Amino acid sequence: MSSSGDAIAPLLPGATIGILGSGQLGRMLALAAREMGYRVHVFSPGTDTPAGQVADREFVGEYDDGDAIRAFAKDVDVVTFEFENVSSLATDAAAEVTRVHPAGRVLHTTQHRIREKTFLRDAGIPVPGFREINSLADLRSAADELGIPAVLKTASFGYDGKGQQKITPDDSLERILENLEGAQGIYEAFVDFEKEISIVAARTVGGEFKAFPVFENVHTNHILDVTFSPARITQEVSDKATEIASRVFDALDIVGVTGVEMFVTKDGDVLVNELAPRTHNSGHLTLDGCVTSQFEQQVRAVCGLPLGETALHSPSAMANLLGDVWQNGEPDWSAALRESRIKLHLYGKAEARPGRKMGHLNASAASVDEAIDLVCNARSQLAS
Ligand SMILES: Nc1ncnc2c1ncn2[C@@H]1O[C@H](COP(=O)(O)OP(=O)(O)OP(=O)(O)O)[C@@H](O)[C@H]1O
Ligand SMILES: [Mg+2]
Incomplete structure (x- = not known):
């Protein structure tokens, strides 16, 4: 209904x-x-x-x-x-x-960083300070108003940190603008975050909303490396993040699954970095760690079925497998699977290029530290 x-x-x-x-x-x-x-x-x-x-x-x-x-x-x-x-x-x-589902208008908003951040800001969702950049004059005034360091991103088509430049006091703004190659940019105040977290959640046509437990994310070279849950945050930050995600879903009237990437500052503030109007890499641990996976939840949400329970069975972690793991030839799968709690997920991609997401490992354990150790140790066995 x-x-x-x-x-x-x-x-x-x-x-x-x-x-x-x-x-x-x-x-x-x-x-x-x-x-x-x-x-x-x-x-x-x-x-x-x-x-x-x-x-x-x-x-x-x-x-x-x-x-x-x-x-x-x-x-x-x-x-x-x-x-x-x-x-x-x-x-x-x-x-x-x-x-x-989600509606085209949701994609239209989220696929352009200026539209997305403007929408969020106007909906009262906390986001880092930002300015639209079309010229050197824009860049100079953004630097004056928001300060340096900062991050300049292309407004469209960025992923895995592509199209991003960190701006430091030694950089020439002329040079930074040239690197944009004529594309529209967004200047963002640099957030000196304590950690990065994400909320993956779902909402049905009838307005039922369910979020997975907060995921904590560690990036390497701008690409998600390891996710684990429960995140090492206070209950207060967890509640704040979940409440923000729920407001995002309502404001955008999202039907389906969306990943909300956030920064947690040293003061415990939560800022939204970006939205992905689909399942999210940080949610892959739900496949083995939660009662319902983010993928089953997407099926339920877009088909109008009741949403599934999102609780973790036990603390869980995920490590991405990038093409780099193949640099010495086919990875030694049996070495990684010797630890019987490791779950292997491969995506069927023929060509393993460096930085390309080829698969991931999941593990659940008695503690989040143990789960992280399991996936990281298993991954290091792969390319030895
Ligand atoms: N304003 C900021 N302040 C500090 N760090 C930032 C800021 N914006 C982005 N970053 C860092 O760069 C990473 C990638 O940024 P963002 O998520 O905006 O780009 P993306 O290219 O869409 O990446 P992905 O596809 O991995 O989500 C963030 O996860 C964060 O580590
Ligand atoms: Mg991102």
């Missing part, structure tokens, strides 16, 4: 879920959906993709080809996402034919 009173029948097992994008998030979503008896169609420009390998059907097309998107959407009961940088043209085309 929707809160507005119009009954929207849930999509029951047997229905077909359409996924735009075909990487690892789509793969794990497709696997969860198929376990529950749904059919899965994926759409992306690639073939034999991580998600396509496990889907019922793999549609090949460009995200800006409205006709191809409409043809894809016609055969499914709901369209959802694993890749958020699809244009409004694509989401509008899909919405002409079927349900789309």
Whole structure:
């Protein structure tokens, strides 16, 4: 039932879920959906993709080809996402034919950092200070007003820290602007954070909201390296983060799963860094550590089913496996799996490039420290 009173029948097992994008998030979503008896169609420009390998059907097309998107959407009961940088043209085309969750307007807001931060700020959500950058004059006044150090990011299409420059007092602003290569930028005050956390949560058409326990994230070279939960934060910070996430979902009227990345400052303030209107890398430990995985939760949310329990079974950790692990040839999987609590997840990607997310390891244990040790030790066995 929707809160507005119009009954929207849930999509029951047997229905077909359409996924735009075909990487690892789509793969794990497709696997969860198929376990529950749904059919899965994926759409992306690639073939034999991580998600396509496990889907019922793999549609090949460009995200800006409205006709191809409409043809894809016609055969499914709901369209959802694993890749958020699809244009409004694509989401509008899909919405002409079927349900789309989250709505295209959510993607439109979150795929552009200035739109996203402006929306959040105007909704009263705490975010770092920021300014729009289109010229050297903009950059100079941002530096005056927000100070240095700072981070300059491209407004669109950044991931894994790509398109980001840290600005320090020794940098020439002319040079920094040149590196933007004419793209629009966003200047952000540098947050001297104590830690990075994320909340992955889900919301249904009827307004039911459930968050997973807070994840604590450690990045290396701007790429997520290790996540664990429970996070090493106070109950007060945990409650604050969850409350902020719930306000984000309401403000954007999100139906589906979204990851909310946040900074915790030394004073215990929580600031939102960015939103991902889909499942999130930090939520991968839910596959083995929680009653419901983030992927099953996405299925439930977009199909209008009641949400699943999000509690952890026990303290859990996840370590990403990047292509770098393959530098000495095929990793020694049996060495990592000798510790029987290690769970291996691989995404079916043929080519292991440095920095490319190829898989991850999960472990649960009696304490979060032990879970972290398990995944880190197992990973170090892989490439020895
Ligand atoms: N304003 C900031 N102050 C301090 N550190 C920052 C700031 N913005 C980003 N960072 C650091 O850079 C990382 C990547 O930033 P952000 O999440 O905005 O970019 P991204 O390219 O979308 O990365 P990802 O795909 O990993 O989420 C953050 O997790 C954080 O470690
Ligand atoms: Mg990020």
